[in-house]
Amino acid sequence: MKLTLRALLKSPWVFHLSTGSCNNCDIEILDCLTPRFDIERFGMLLAPSIKHADILLVTGSCNRKSVIRLKRLYEQAPKPCLVVAIGECSMSRGIFIHSYNCPLPLDKIIPVDAYIPGCPPKPEAIISGAVKLIQKIKGTL
Amino acid sequence: MTIVYLIIYGFLLTAVLGLIAAWIDRKITARIHYRVGPPFFQPLIDIIKLVGKETLIPKGASRAMFISAPVIGFASVVMVSALLWGSNNNLFSSFLGDIIVVLYLLSIPSISIMLGGFASGNPLARIGSSREMKLLLGYELPFVLAILVPVIKSGFSLKLGEIISFQAQNGAFATYASGILALIVCILCIQAKLGLVPFDCPEAETEIISGPMVEYSGTGLAIFRLMKNMLLFTLPFFLIILFLGGFKFSGITILYSVLKYIAFLLVITVIRNTNPRLRIDQAMKFFWGPTTGIAVIAVVLALLGK
Ligand code: SF4
Numbered sequence: 076m077k078l079t080l081r082a083l084l085k086s087p088w089v090f091h092l093s094t095g096s097c098n099n100c101d102i103e104i105l106d107c108l109t110p111r112f113d114i115e116r117f118g119m120l121l122a123p124s125i126k127h128a129d130i131l132l133v134t135g136s137c138n139r140k141s142v143i144r145l146k147r148l149y150e151q152a153p154k155p156c157l158v159v160a161i162g163e164c165s166m167s168r169g170i171f172i173h174s175y176n177c178p179l180p181l182d183k184i185i186p187v188d189a190y191i192p193g194c195p196p197k198p199e200a201i202i203s204g205a206v207k208l209i210q211k212i213k214g215t216l
Numbered sequence: 217m218t219i220v221y222l223i224i225y226g227f228l229l230t231a232v233l234g235l236i237a238a239w240i241d242r243k244i245t246a247r248i249h250y251r252v253g254p255p256f257f258q259p260l261i262d263i264i265k266l267v268g269k270e271t272l273i274p275k276g277a278s279r280a281m282f283i284s285a286p287v288i289g290f291a292s293v294v295m296v297s298a299l300l301w302g303s304n305n306n307l308f309s310s311f312l313g314d315i316i317v318v319l320y321l322l323s324i325p326s327i328s329i330m331l332g333g334f335a336s337g338n339p340l341a342r343i344g345s346s347r348e349m350k351l352l353l354g355y356e357l358p359f360v361l362a363i364l365v366p367v368i369k370s371g372f373s374l375k376l377g378e379i380i381s382f383q384a385q386n387g388a389f390a391t392y393a394s395g396i397l398a399l400i401v402c403i404l405c406i407q408a409k410l411g412l413v414p415f416d417c418p419e420a421e422t423e424i425i426s427g428p429m430v431e432y433s434g435t436g437l438a439i440f441r442l443m444k445n446m447l448l449f450t451l452p453f454f455l456i457i458l459f460l461g462g463f464k465f466s467g468i469t470i471l472y473s474v475l476k477y478i479a480f481l482l483v484i485t486v487i488r489n490t491n492p493r494l495r496i497d498q499a500m501k502f503f504w505g506p507t508t509g510i511a512v513i514a515v516v517l518a519l520l521g522k
Contacts, residue, residue, distance in 0.1 A: 079268020085261045113251040115242075118258050123425040126272060126433040129265070153270035153433040 083129055083155065084209050086118035090128030090152070094145055095177075096135030099195040100162035104132060106198040114202060130157045130205075136164040136171040137181050149185045157208065160187045161201065163194040226298030234446035235259045237481055241448065244485045259445060266438035274336055274431050281335035286432070286439035289328030293446050296321045300453055303376035304462045313374045315367065318454065319360065325443055326352045326409065329418070332440070333428025344427020347496045348418035351408055354503035355415075359405040361511035365389065365398035366458045368518040376457060383461035390459040394517035399459045401511045403483060406451040408499070410444065413488040417496050452480035 093101050107114045108121060122128040125148050137145065149158070158181075163169035165181045181187055189211070191204035238259040246253025273282060296318055303310050326348055333345030366389050367374060370382040389395035408415035419427045432440060456462060456476050463473040494502065 077268075079264060082261045082265035082268065086258065086265045110250045113246070113253075115246060115254050116252045118254055118261060123421040124430045126431055127426070127429075127437060129269075151272070153272055155269070 080155070080212075084212060086120075087129045087157075087205070087209075088120045088122040088127055089130045089132050090122045090125050090148075091132045092134070092145065092148060094133060094135040094141035094165070094181075095138040095171075096162065096164055100134035100164070103195045103198055103201065104134070104161065107201055112198045112202060114205075117205070119205070125151050126153060128152055128156065130159055132159050132161055133165050133181055133187075134161045136168045136174070136177045137179060137184060138171075138174075138176045139178065142179070142184060145181075145184060157188045157212075158185055159189045159191065159204065159208065161191045161204075162196060163192060166190050166192060169194060221302060222294060222298045225301035226294040226296075229301065230294070230297040230446050230449055231442060234442070234449040235263075237448045238445040240478070240481055241485050244482065245489055248486075248489045263438050263442055266433075266441065267435050269434040271434035271436060272431075274338065276337035277431065278335045278337070281331055282431075283436065285328045285332030285335060286436045286443065288331070289325040290439050290443045292321045292324035292328070293443050293450060296454075297446065297450050300376070300450065300457060303380060304453075304457060305465075306377065310375060310377055314376050315363070315374050315379070318376070319363065322409065322451070322454070323352060323356065325447060328443075329428045329440070332432065332436075336428070336431035338431050340424045341428045341430050343424050344418045344420075344430075348411075348428065350496055351415060351418060351499060354500045355405040355408040355507075358401050358503055358507040358511040359409075361508065361515055362398040362401040362405070363458065365394050365514050365518045368515065369395070380457060380462045388459060388461045392518075393522045394514045395459055397510050397514035397517065399455065401507055401514065402455050402459070403480075403487075404507055405503075406455065407484060407487055408503070409451060410447055410484070412484065414491040414494045415499050416493055417499060420493060448481075448484075449477075452477060452484070455480065 091101065091104055106112060107119075125131070131149065131152060133145065135141070149156075160166050160181050164171060168174070168177045168180055171177045182190075189204055189208040191201055193200050196204070239254070239256055242258065243253040273279060299310065299314055299318055299321075303314065330345045330348050330352075333341040333348070366379055369389050369392070370379045373379060373382065383389060390399050411419055419429065424430075429437065429440060453463070460476050463476075464470075465473065
């Protein structure tokens, strides 16, 4: 594996985007940063700007207004960049599936590398999802 | 020969020590939060990762300035470090007034951050850069006044080497009242120079999403990060030379030198973890009011020989 890719897996900085979630998933993401779970052990940091990020965490049901911003952010992210869908909403639109405002699930809009189910997923589930994503990339390359 | 000094002392040694310092800083922060903290090689891994990422240049940016700003700041830090190591270890005979050169070169990293922010054309970066500029004007006055104290105490010598040898004979300046006051002022000023919490309003991550850095990605960000990590070593090193007699590397004094540096790092980290962020006007008032006052008192005391 290339050195820079190995380094990427050891220091993935995450950027967190909410596309119209009920805010519960976002709070669970912030829980991962608390002393109890401490994802800085794995070198993860919450990146302030998308230009610094390696992983784009998407929560929420991708409503019409935020889809434009979502695409723009994905284009602005410096590659290599991974996308993780967090919560039922971003995977299948969850309880908003019949809404006029949520035309497409996330993986029909941008490529998604990992799905973390749950409504909301527990912080343990988010961390295990991140670990599985890292293992997947290590295995395929 | 100068090139060798620049590469070995200015870059390699300082970068290694700076990365270790960055790890210690992050680890202490984590322990204060009751967290585990990052592994030992984390700062190095971050830099390697950033070098491997794509570098994006925003559309409205001024290209040449945007790319060269990190290099300017980095080069000045390398030069300062080489000068400081040179005077500390008597590698080469330095010139009269090198302390003034060091002072100038130490303000270039802030200026390079400012240039990069303005060149990127991002409104948040502009706000951050203008705050950085105000902060620079704020802390530079007390910093220069405080640095006058060791100059006065060593009999108006403007050479770092002479200041060190004077302290080797007559004891460190931090044992005098004026030295202690000046040291306190200097620690507050390097906190602002490093852009750490109470004075991190130029970068305020929760407010203007890391200010001047917002458009930087890939190698540019890596150079800025490495520059900041090296400054985390170089600035305390400068203060140790001025007030505590520099580093010595013979026998048991190595341990003493390391302890001096760790004590500085600990103070910086604890200040950064126990304070809220000041607004820019509060920071300016703080620097031009009480801090400058203390610095003036220190200079007067030094003139009186205390
Ligand atoms: S998945 Fe559940 S918790 Fe998460 S945003 Fe959707 S409704 Fe809220």
